Amino acid sequence: MKTFRLPDLGEGLQEAEISAWHVKESDDVAEDQPLLSVETEKAIVDIPSPRSGRIKRLLGKPGDILAVGAPLVEFFDGSDAKPEASTVVGRLETASAAAPAAREPAAAARVKAAPAVRALAQRLEVDLAIVTPTGPNETVTTKDVERVARILKEVGPLEMLRGVRRTMARSMAHAHAEVVPVTVSDDADLHAWWRGPSALMLRLIRAIVAGCKVEPALNAWYDSRAIGRRVLKSVHLGVAVDSPEGLFVPVLRDVGARTPEDLQAGLVRLRRDVRARTIPPEELRGYTFILSNFGTFGGRYANPIVQPPTVAILGAGRVREAIVAVNGAPAAHPMLPLSLTFDHRAVTGGEATRFLAAVIADLELE
DSSP states (O other): OEEEEEEEOSTTOOEEEEEEESOOTTOEEOTTOEEEEEEOSSOEEEEEOSSOEEEEEEOOOTTOEEETTOEEEEEOSSSOOOOOOSSSEEEEEETTSOOOOOOOOHHHHTSEEOHHHHHHHHHTTOOGGGOOOOSTTSEEOHHHHHHHHHHHHHHOOOOOOOHHHHHHHHHHHHHHHHOOEEEEEEEEEOTTTOSOGGGHHHHHHHHHHHHHHHOGGGSEEEETTTTEEEEOSSOOEEEOEEETTEEEOOEETTGGGSOHHHHHHHHHHHHHHHHHTOOOGGGGSOOSEEEEOGGGTSOSOOOOOOOTTBOEEEEEOOOEEEEEEETTEEEEEEEEEEEEEEETTTOOHHHHHHHHHHHHHHHTOO
8 A cells, every 4th residue: 555645845835734535435547637736825736647547535624724745645566666757756655665653742731731631721722822820830730721721612613724814824923023123104195186996006006116216215125134135126026915715915026017907907817816726826926015905894094914035015095085285275185005015124214205295196186
């Protein structure tokens, strides 16, 4: 019997979630025939069979999250394993290469608790690492475990984050740990051209390009290991797109060199691809600046999150009517709230505010 394990999917991906099986146990399969689809932080990927043969056992079900190298399929003996020729490289190993036994999480293992208390925690499905100890010398007691078990029962079962939401959680944690964020906010008066929100995205893109021309330091990547930055000439704009699965940031390439018509077609295409989950992985990386038009849903100002290695993100809130002074008289004008977050390791306050002023100046042109 041979075991096929979750292959290296490239892009530095360490895990994947089983989306659907395309075969069942006792099926005869051909080499390169799709076995299953898995969802990664980038896309949904089909994994082909590395060999011809009959399937003995499927080692996972839809919804399971597996690490690279985890067993996927057991084949009956009877034909030699052949290495895959496709870009997805897997491994066939003998069944004797058993996976390591499950162990208590390292954080829980460091908690002070008697064996009986640990057994109780395991039975009640309580992670000792989240229990506040009340016993002598910060020891977790039986009552501590029972207290947490009651709380967990009241709040309901833990919902594991999967797919894009799982990736988003990791990305946010990474950004929080690394970036030194500062946010500045201001308003743009859109009275000169405002006829409704249909043209807002194109005007925001144009304004970001104008801002990067005035302050190129905002269109850069920061290298935290070298303590340096790479200022880029072309603006590759990441556009935050909300979806039921989570947040995607597909990229519009070289937005400063494209026509409004081409940019509009690109926006339509990337939103369509995000909805259908068909966006290519290469279109989810390589952006140099990010735009979040969260005002489509609501909200005025925000504290957008800078995603390394980029150094800035512009958030646009909901357009509102506000009373402004025009030649000494009050008038109602459409005002766009803007929030610029920048990584203070790479960008000075002067660079950031000059960039924002240039963005606003462009948005206020007719």
